[in-house]
Amino acid sequence: MTCHRVHVGSRTEEFQELRPLLFSLAYRLLGSVAEAEDAVQEAWLRYETTPTRPRSPKAFLSAVVTRISIDVLRSARVRREQYVGEWLPEPLLTDPYEDPARSAELADSVSMAALLLLERLSPLERAVFVLREVFAFDFADVAAAVGRSEGACRQLLVRARDHVHSGRPRFEVDRQAREVLAARFFDAFRDGDVEGLRDVLAADVQLVGDAGGKAPALARIVVGADKVARLLATAFPRLARLDATLEQCEVNGQPGAMLRDREGKVAYLLALDMVDGRIQTVRSLGNPDKLGHLGPVADAWALRREFINVPRD
Template identity: 70%
Template sequence: MSISTSARAEEFQELRPLLFSIAYRILGSVTEAEDTVQDTWLRYMASATVPTSTKAFLSALVTRASIDVLRSARVRREEYIGPWFPEPLLSDPYQDPERSAELADSVSMAALLLLERLSPLERAVFVLREVFGFGFPEIANSVGRSEAACRQLAVRARRHMDLARPRFEADQKEREELAARFFDALRDGDVESLRELLAADVQMVGDAGGKAPALARSVIGAENVARLLAAVFPTVTRIAHMEPHLVNGQPGAILRDRDGNVAGTMVLDVLGGRIQMIRSVVNPDKLSHLGPLADPWALTREIKQARQEDSGSKGE
C-alpha cells in the first residue's frame, strides 16, 4: 500500500508544528529548526516506507537530523564571541493543552540554556520524553539506542535539569504587569522604580556575537543594572520603539528602529515578584526570522549622538 503525494503533504503539514517544536528545543535556533524540518520533508518524500505511525516516523526523522545539526553547531558555539543565547521565539506553533506546562517551561531561554549542558543524545531524549511525552520505544527508534539506554539517558538528563531548573511564577498576568512597570520605568529613566523591580542579584546579559554593539556583556546587581538602564534607555526609547511581546514564553519586548525594523529583543526572567535576569539578543544573525532588520551600528550612532546632545543641553 502506498500513500499519495498529496496525502503525505497533508499529513506533514498537520505535524509540522510538532516537528518544528521538537527541532527548536534540541537546537535552540529558529532558522536551523526550520531548515531541519524542511530536510525532514524531503527525506519523507524520498522514502518508500509506509509508516504505521506518521507522527512517530517523522518525529524520528526530525530528531535524528536535529542531533546531527547540533553536533556540528556545538563547534561553532565554542568559537562564538561573547555570551550565546538561543534565537528568540515569539510563539510556539505547537499547542497541546495536556502538556501546556511542560511546553511553556521548556521553551524559556533559561531552560534552553540548561539544555545546552546536556549531550546531544541526552538533550533529544529529554525533549522527547519530558516535554512531548513520547514513550521509550518511540524514543529508542528516534535516537538509535536501546530502550534501556534511553531510560538511562533520560534519568541522567533529568538529574542535570532538576539541579538548576528555572522556576517561574505561574501567574502570567502578574509577570506581564511587572514587565509593563519595568518598561515604563525604562522609558522614564526612573532609577528608583527600576531598582524596586529588580532582584538584588539581578543579571543583565547581552548576546551580540560580535555582529552588533552590545549595551553590556554582563552587569550584575540591582544598583548597577538600574543606573545603566536609566542612563541609556530614555534616549533609546525616543529614537526606537520597545514593543512589549512574549519572548520564549516570558515577558519581554522587541526593539524596533524608527522604520519598524528589528534591532533586538529583551526577555525577563521573573521570580518572587522581582526580575532575576534580563537577556537581550542583538546579533542580527539571530533576528532575521523576526522581519526586516535595523542597522545596529547606525542606530547606536544615532543614540550616542542624541545622548551627547542631551548632555550638552543640560550643561548650558
C-alpha cells in the first residue's frame, strides 16, 4: 500500500468525514452502540499514530474497525451465552450514515430482525456480509479487512447469504402501511384495547423482553395474539396512572416507542417487527445498560413496585 506523510489537521478532517460510515459499520457488526463507539474511537487512535498516511483512509479505517469488531464479537459470544434471559441488540434511533445508492440495504440491515439474523453468523461471515452486501466494498478491500483471500471471502459470503436469506420473512410491509399499523397498535396499547391489539397482531406474534436481569422484564417470551394482547392491554393504562408517557419514535429503522416515567426518564423501549400486514414481534428493551445513550434512565424496579399497587380496571 502506498503511503505518504500528512498534516495532522487534515487527518482529523478525513476521520471526521468517515466517522458516520465507521460507526454504522461497527454497529452492524456488533449490535451495540457503546461497543461501536469504542471501536471507532480505537480506530482513530490507531489512525492518529500511524506514521504514514494510507493511500485510502476509508479502506484503512474500515479495515481497522472491522478487525476490532471481529475480536469483540469473538469475546462477546461467551458473554451472550451467560446473558440473563433473551438478548437483543442495543437500540439505535438514528443511523448517522446515509448513502442514497445503498439506502435500501442500509435500512434493511439495521432492523432488530436483521441484526438478530446476523447473530447466527460467525464473526468472519458477519464481517464479510456487512462489508460486501450492505456497504458494497469490493472484494479486495473485504479481503484486506478480514485477513483472508478474495476466494475465501466469496465462500464466506455465500454461506452468510444462505443463513440470512433463509431467516428473512417472505412478505414485507411498505413504509406507509407500516406507519398506519404502528399507529393502530399504539392507540390500542394506550387505551388498553384488547380487541384493537388482537386485530393488528399476527396469530403467532411473539412478545420478547430483554432486561438482562437488571430490570423487570415485561415478559421473557409470550406467544400468541390473545396472550400478547391481554398482557399489553393491562400494562399502559395502569402505567398512565403513574404519569408514565409513551413517545412514538423510530427504533432501528422500524416503528417503536419510548416509555418514560413521570420524570421523563427512559424506562423501556418498544420495537415492532411487521410481516404481511400484521405485527409479528414486539420487542421490549429494559436493560438500563442498553438505554443509557438515549438519556437519563428510570429506576424500573421502583416503577414496578408502584405498578403492582395500581388496581386493575
